[in-house]
Amino acid sequence: MGIDPYEKNWMRVSILLLAVFFVIVTIGGFAMGFQVSGVSDEVDPRTLAQTEPWANPGLREVAPGEYEAYVVAQAWTFNPRVLEVPVGSKVTIYVTSSDLQHGFKVTDTNINMQIVPGQVSKLVYTFDTVGEFPYLCTEYCGTGHATMYGTVKVVAGSGTSGSDANASTSTIASSSGGATTEVTR
Amino acid sequence: MTVLDQPDPQAPAVPTRQAAPARELTEQERRFVGWHLIVAIAALLVGSLMGPLQAFEYSGVNVYPWIEPIIHSYYQGLTIHGVLNALVWTTFFIVGFTNLTTIRGLQRPLSHPWINKAGFWIMVVGLLTAAVPLLGNQATVLYTFYAPLKASWAFYLGLTLVVVGSWVEGLGFYLTLWAWRKEHRGVRSPFIALGGIINAAMWQIATLGLAASILTMLLPWSLGLIDGVDPELSRTYFWFTGHPLVYFWLLPAYISWYGMLPHQAGGKLFSDSLARLSFWMFLLVSVPVGFHHQFVDPGVPQTWKWIHAGLTYSVFFPSTLTAFTVIASLEYAARKRGGTGLIGWVRQLPWTDPSVAAQLLAAILFMFGGIGGLTNASYNLNLVIHNTAWVPGHFHLTVASAVTLSFIGITYWMVPYLMNKKLWGPRVALVQAWVWFVGMIIFSNAMHVLGLLGAPRRTPLGEATYVPEAWNGNLLRVSIGGAILLVAVILYGLVMIRTAFGPKVAPEEVPAVPIAESIRHPQLTPVWLDRFKPWLLGAAVLLLIAYGPQLVDQILNMHLNAPGASFRPW
Numbered sequence: 195m196g197i198d199p200y201e202k203n204w205m206r207v208s209i210l211l212l213a214v215f216f217v218i219v220t221i222g223g224f225a226m227g228f229q230v231s232g233v234s235d236e237v238d239p240r241t242l243a244q245t246e247p248w249a250n251p252g253l254r255e256v257a258p259g260e261y262e263a264y265v266v267a268q269a270w271t272f273n274p275r276v277l278e279v280p281v282g283s284k285v286t287i288y289v290t291s292s293d294l295q296h297g298f299k300v301t302d303t304n305i306n307m308q309i310v311p312g313q314v315s316k317l318v319y320t321f322d323t324v325g326e327f328p329y330l331c332t333e334y335c336g337t338g339h340a341t342m343y344g345t346v347k348v349v350a351g352s353g354t355s356g357s358d359a360n361a362s363t364s365t366i367a368s369s370s371g372g373a374t375t376e377v378t379r
Numbered sequence: 380m381t382v383l384d385q386p387d388p389q390a391p392a393v394p395t396r397q398a399a400p401a402r403e404l405t406e407q408e409r410r411f412v413g414w415h416l417i418v419a420i421a422a423l424l425v426g427s428l429m430g431p432l433q434a435f436e437y438s439g440v441n442v443y444p445w446i447e448p449i450i451h452s453y454y455q456g457l458t459i460h461g462v463l464n465a466l467v468w469t470t471f472f473i474v475g476f477t478n479l480t481t482i483r484g485l486q487r488p489l490s491h492p493w494i495n496k497a498g499f500w501i502m503v504v505g506l507l508t509a510a511v512p513l514l515g516n517q518a519t520v521l522y523t524f525y526a527p528l529k530a531s532w533a534f535y536l537g538l539t540l541v542v543v544g545s546w547v548e549g550l551g552f553y554l555t556l557w558a559w560r561k562e563h564r565g566v567r568s569p570f571i572a573l574g575g576i577i578n579a580a581m582w583q584i585a586t587l588g589l590a591a592s593i594l595t596m597l598l599p600w601s602l603g604l605i606d607g608v609d610p611e612l613s614r615t616y617f618w619f620t621g622h623p624l625v626y627f628w629l630l631p632a633y634i635s636w637y638g639m640l641p642h643q644a645g646g647k648l649f650s651d652s653l654a655r656l657s658f659w660m661f662l663l664v665s666v667p668v669g670f671h672h673q674f675v676d677p678g679v680p681q682t683w684k685w686i687h688a689g690l691t692y693s694v695f696f697p698s699t700l701t702a703f704t705v706i707a708s709l710e711y712a713a714r715k716r717g718g719t720g721l722i723g724w725v726r727q728l729p730w731t732d733p734s735v736a737a738q739l740l741a742a743i744l745f746m747f748g749g750i751g752g753l754t755n756a757s758y759n760l761n762l763v764i765h766n767t768a769w770v771p772g773h774f775h776l777t778v779a780s781a782v783t784l785s786f787i788g789i790t791y792w793m794v795p796y797l798m799n800k801k802l803w804g805p806r807v808a809l810v811q812a813w814v815w816f817v818g819m820i821i822f823s824n825a826m827h828v829l830g831l832l833g834a835p836r837r838t839p840l841g842e843a844t845y846v847p848e849a850w851n852g853n854l855l856r857v858s859i860g861g862a863i864l865l866v867a868v869i870l871y872g873l874v875m876i877r878t879a880f881g882p883k884v885a886p887e888e889v890p891a892v893p894i895a896e897s898i899r900h901p902q903l904t905p906v907w908l909d910r911f912k913p914w915l916l917g918a919a920v921l922l923l924i925a926y927g928p929q930l931v932d933q934i935l936n937m938h939l940n941a942p943g944a945s946f947r948p949w
């Protein structure tokens with residue numbers, strides 16, 4: 195159909211470039227662990243408050259340095275509002291909603307999930323830097339949306355006391371040896 | 380290296396083009412198209428006024444308490460902004476424009492004008508039905524109405540009617556093309572007509588998702604017939620429609636860039652074949668890419684997300700074709716006007732013509748939008764930008780600039796054409812395009828940066844309690860961009876209103892529809908680039924493969940168990 199030679203080359207370059215991009219994101223996603231969330235679990239949003247573990251959201255230590263965090267999003271708060279973990283912790287984060295859609299994006303990390311009632315969003319992340327990382331609701335959920343957030347506190351490995359934890363704070367205080375662990379809610 | 384170094388196009392051994400004068404639209408046809416434009420432009424002017432208010436809010440200038448009796452909140456304003464701009468302005472303009480490209484392209488009247496009339500009025504009734512709850516703060520659910528945010532039933536019904544009306548008008552276009560083909564056996568359909576009708580067909584396939592969502596879940600639920608919905612399924616339905624929606628917006632701009640702008644610039648279409656090929660590719664791959672809006676969703680397996688990432692890259696390809704062909708056509712025009720140099724020819728384009736300038740500036744912004752879009756499509760990169768201010772930063776370069784500024788440029792000849800007027804204040808119109816361009820660069824750049832810093836979208840950041848100081852400079856730049864854009868919107872309103880109420884002029888002073896001939900005769904375009912059947916079949920097969928399994932799985936596992944909030948959340 196008479197394609198101009200310059201245009202033919204342009205088409206080749208375009209296809210090559212797109213193919214290269216696709217290979218890169220594929221390697222990043224499936225070999226290097228920069229992965230999006232997938233299918234995890236389903237839960238009935240109407241009975242969430244009676245369903246474990248959602249009836250008791252917060253942190254659980256499942257192995258030394260490994261945690262599970264259960265977070266419930268509802269208009270217009272996260273429960274819990276603080277997740278405190280020692281630096282280096284590998285945390286599997288589970289989030290669901292009891293009412294509307296919400297978002298869960300932890301600033302300065304690769305944690306970003308759409309939160310949908312009926313579905314459990316799940317992502318694994320290792321917190322390697324000490325600091326505070328706010329998690330913001332990134333999906334419109336009504337009047338209070340702009341004030342809906344919580345904070346991941348990544349603390350130095352030893353010497354955390356749970357003393358300043360408020361009622362909705364989930365704190366893991368591990369001794370330097372990591373042998374004793376208490377979960378306060 | 381220039382396109383003009385290429386050997387002259389071979390002389391076609393095909394029937395010569397008809398020398399008869401073009402059949403322009405009749406008065407009645409002009410009035411009918413004009414009605415579409417009146418609704419469209421009114422929607423754009425009202426909808427766009429909300430934008431700067433949002434932008435001002437970012438730096439703490441909160442005007443919402445002042446306009447409380449009319450607009451109750453940032454979010455109601457944002458809903459109106461999204462619905463009027465992204466849904467009403469675009470749809471009404473596009474359907475009106477497709478009437479024009481069909482009639483003028485095929486040089487024949489619509490075969491069943493009453494069908495198109497019925498379609499138009501269904502759209503209007505739908506718009507009015509949806510407007511009542513929108514303005515009454517009963518549908519502050521944003522233009523995506525993610526379930527289980529529950530709007531008034533009238534909102535869902537109204538949107539459905541707008542879509543149904545656009546289907547009915549689409550039917551009118553198909554029948555007209557069919558009639559034309561029977562009258563012109565063996566002749567290639569004119570590009571501007573074919574392009575518009577391919578877009579209408581793509582739209583009909585795409586909106587099946589929206590129809591399924593509203594008719595099987597949202598409407599019965601808002602009427603109290605069922606207690607809950609399946610929000611994840613409603614997302615999958617929504618984005619089945621939502622991504623092709625952006626191509627529905629874009630293709631009419633491409634029709635102008637390929638099939639009209641080269642003529643306005645004094646040249647020809649560089650490649651008729653590739654123009655058609657890119658449109659068919661859009662029909663093929665626009666739809667099965669919707670999971671790229673659900674990269675971070677629960678309930679959709681990573682494999683499907685990844686497949687749709689790959690398909691999204693493939694739908695990027697026809698846009699790179701467009702970039703080449705459009706730039707080559709413009710270069711051809713500029714060199715004919717005496718342009719020289721590797722890129723120096725750009726200066727020889729008719730930059731003083733506001734219609735041309737607006738579309739060129741739109742196309743420049745689209746290059747940046749396209750690059751950002753490639754980022755959005757890149758699977759795990761979505762972790763960085765999903766639902767951040769980056770995303771509105773991106774689509775104000777695409778739908779709010781590449782599309783909207785192009786459509787604005789089109790109205791600079793089309794409104795005078797339809798109303799037998801002269802464009803009022805061509806210099807003002809020219810300034811308008813540049814002001815939009817500058818404002819949008821500032822606005823969208825700041826939004827992109829905010830997004831990378833982690834600022835969420837759909838959020839009045841002036842009110843948000845977690846905003847760190849580091850964002851302030853960019854929040855201010857959003858507001859400055861918004862202020863500049865406000866000037867552009869006002870100038871556009873001024874030009875349109877003064878044009879519409881200006882005196883009628885003699886027929887020779889009314890601009891004609893600009894139609895670019897192609898350098899090669901369209902009869903040389905292979906016949907498979909002029910047939911719907913293979914492409915429709917291909918689109919159906921691809922849909923079945925790329926959407927079928929996951930969609931069926933979600934439908935079979937549907938739980939209508941999300942009732943939403945126990946109170947009205949806005």
Ligand code: HEM
Binds near residue numbers: 430771783838
């Ligand atoms: C004229 C100047 C405009 C300004 C200053 C402006 C400003 C904005 C701002 C600040 C937002 C983000 C709000 C947020 O995420 O919280 C926004 C959202 C949006 N804008 Fe614009 N805008 C303008 C024109 C347009 C046009 C012409 C279109 C489309 C044709 C458009 C389509 C949208 C859409 C679809 C959204 C998203 C709404 C949502 O998230 O639900 N805007 N605009």
Ligand SMILES: [Cu+2]
Binds near residue numbers: 296331336342
């Ligand atoms: Cu929210």
Ligand SMILES: [Cu+2]
Binds near residue numbers: 622625
């Ligand atoms: Cu998309």
